[in-house]
Amino acid sequence: MGKLGFKGILKRKSGKVKDQKVVDVKKDRKKSEKKKGEVPIKDERVLVKKGYARKGDLIATVHPAVLGKEGKNILGEPIPPKEVYQPKLIAGKNVKVEDGTKYFLTTDGIVEVLKDSRGVFYIKGKIYRHGSYKITVSDDEMKAYLTVIPPIGGGRSLNADEIIEDCKKRGIVFGLKEKLIRETVAKAEENREAIRDVVIAEGEEPIDGEDGKLEFKIRLATGNRFKVLNNGKVDFKEQDLITAVEEDELIAVVKKPRSGQRDGHTVLGEKIEAKPGQQVTLEAGKNIRVEDKGDEIHFYAEISGQLIRERNSISIDPLYVIDSDVGAKTGNIGFKGAVLVKGNVNDGFKVQAMGNITIQGNVGKAIVQSKENVIVNNGFAGKHNGLIYAGKDVTIKFAENGTIKAGGNIFISRAALNCKLIAGDRVISVKEKGQIIGGMVKARRGLEAKIIGNELEHKMDIFIGLDYLTEEKLTEIKGKIAKYVQNLKKVELVIGKIKKINENSGMLSESLKKIYTDARKKKALLKIAIDNLKKKEEKCLQSLSQEEGAEIIVHESIYPGVKIYFGDKLYEIDSKKNNVKIVFDTNNQKVRVMPL
Template identity: 25%
Template sequence: MNLGTAVAVSVSEDRMSAFIQLAEPDLAQSITKAGLVELLRANRVVYGIKDEALAAFAIQPLNYVTTPLLVAQGMAPIAGEDGYIDNLFSLESKAAKPKENEDGTVDYRELLKLNNASKGQLIAQRVLATKGTPGMAVTGEAIIAKDGKEARFKQGKNVVIDAEKMKMYAVIDGLVTQTEKGKLNVFPVYEVNGDVDYHIGNIDFIGTVVVRGNVLSGFRIKAAGDIRITGGVEGAELEAEGSIDIASGIFAGNKGHVKAGVDVKSSFMQEANVFAGQNVVVSQSILHSNVRAGNSVICKGSKGLIVGGSIQAGEMIQARTVGNPMSTATSLEVGVAPELRSELQQLRAAIKQVMENLDKSEKALYLLDQMALAGTLTPDKMELRTKLLSTKRTGTEELAGMKDRVWEIESSLEDIERAKVEIIGTVYSGTKVVIGRYTRFIKDATTRVAFQLQGGEITLSSNF
């Protein structure tokens, strides 16, 4: 019997579902599951057929006079996933959180983590889109799936993309930044438009740092390039492999330090600790500060004043005025690299300590030797004697090495013919001039004078 009269078949518009419904209740007894399968096939329904639903319909067809029964379900297509750019640096703008230390305390200065990238470093990579998975209609027809959309790099400045267009690299050392329209850039300069305070935190950058404000006490800036401050610096720590330029000066209160691999320039320095691989240039004054420069310290602007503290330079110190009428102690030292002079001081202190330890060992060994001669040396004393002999031998070798190094440094102090201190204006009493290993104390105020080593003594001259 043809069930087409007894049972109505309907297919959804998207061809994803097929339904059957009893059309002629009087013919219900003639319905079988096999007949229903043939009926569906005749209506081109061949995929996703639900056997249990057909069986239920065949058993109780009268249940489906008014309610159609779902007897076939297609498989929906699965769209492919879109490709994307995997940025290897976090470029999201998040509220800065302070660093929590191991002991539970919080350092509110450790807020900022810059996206530093080195030249040649991978900064982003492209993840390919995936293909879609086709679906199947109940009529057996494939339903095309949408493939994922490929992502494309948005190339900014100082970045390069490989030939396969799969990876992006930094061309220079710098800061990875996302700008308008999602472009990735690497900038060699990091700028702070304001003060370095608790809103910014410490800075550690692979390029040059520019601060358009002040650097407050307790904060730190480290830069592989230069540091430029348009304001002033308090008791902070500034370290640059290049140069440091401070427009409004340093007022440190004997806290923190400023260290540059090349030059340090500032309008003034007060109670500051400053170290430069080459030159320190100050336009106004250096007051009660510790300043060291591998080459020269220049302070000869309109004021050009150095008062108090210690100024050290490898070759030259130039100033307009040094000291004051109150004979404030001021030390000017040239003729040896500051780091060598510092090493020499440390060596002398270490030699003194080693000699004291050797003296103690000698005295203890003398007593133990006396006990050995008297035959009263116990096993534990014998062990102590062995240890002291080893300590003495090690200390003697260490002492000899340190003395050799001292001799090397002191020998270099002799080669200081070019070292010079030049005072354009007045140098006051209380000033100490050191050239190499020689020292001269200024007893009376003197104007326009240069100090230089000649014939084993520091001489004065006005010819410069």
């Protein structure tokens, strides 16, 4: 016999299901045709089962009947099998049938089973759902979320007060948004739509302290051994290996850490302590001055030199030592302290320093510049392009075909050949051979040497009695003034032309207006620059007075071919003279040659 089983249907809490009669009038077109004048048959259906089920639940199973087999009695007569009950279950709304025997509900709701007078069963689902909610807390316990699903088909409504109370029971006590909970419940029921993952409570992040910070206020060397030029070429002479600083320069600032400003809380009310800022340590080494400014610590250079960084400390070395030649390996040297080169300075390279420069080898067609003193233990072969400049004194063994300038004295122990020597004080060559041959000498207070010129009567010009470095500077200033004046005239010409266009047409295009504005600005800047240069020119002129007492001292010999200028007074050596002093007698306005 077939069976009909109902599963997964929960009885209603109200108790026993009362029988209900349901009348359904239908036309059965497949089994019978309605005869003319026949009255429709009333098919009464009775509710036999009712309860709740969830979407996807198996709510009924049909077990088909198994037909019996024909038997026989002792006389051999056939005995037909008994008729079996073949159950019939018809799926209605919201019910899905699989394999013809299994019935599943396609929505949450109420399942109703009815039976008609013919013994046929009908099963259907009605959408019916109580309102529900879900509360979740994030893993870090900093947020609580609420999902609300409104009731359907007359199910039980949600209660915002119950949800709020449930939150508190779960320990959600910090940052709970009760008003938002009420609004969310009301909105879900009004719109009959679920609202998911609404943030109903938020914790408070702590405000941690700020870590201390180290800020260098100077440009630090990159360590690059080359410089990429604007045209894309690489210049290996310009290397960035030294971090140079000046006396009293602010090198670095350490900002002190700050303590935590506010503790935080999770939605469960647990305190999150604010973290204090971490300390940054910078130790002051040699030649570093430290000043505490309250929230900051300032580090200053006590001397000019090279900044040395070792782990968490800084110091300043006043001497930069190059153990090799200055060349392709080192690149050009620029330093704000003193420099010691243990090798040579090769052709085409530069050594520039604020402090003393000492070169233990030779200097080629290079540039060596110091605001203090320059000492070259060997020689200088300038090849007509090399330059040695010192703000104070230059001391060198020998020099040829180069230019040496010094704000103070130039000391040459052995010889100088075809050089341009310009000294703010004196040129002195009295040690070893002590000979100066050819070229040009300019010295404010004079020249002292063992030998000046040679027997071949090598041509040589000597200028004494004026500040020739200032004279050079004055020449440079005059050149700049002339250039700026020329540019000013060009700018004024442009301004004049645009004014004339405006007078004739009564209007200017936007491009001409811009040109006019830019020209006026340039004119103002040029005038300022010219005024400043003229002030410098006047200052230089005031220091160009004739130096009284300028002299040339010859400890051995001076030869013909040498011309001596005392200001604008010329004296030519016409014959070899030994052990003499040559001076300008201002009283008689003539040159005097006196024995030593």
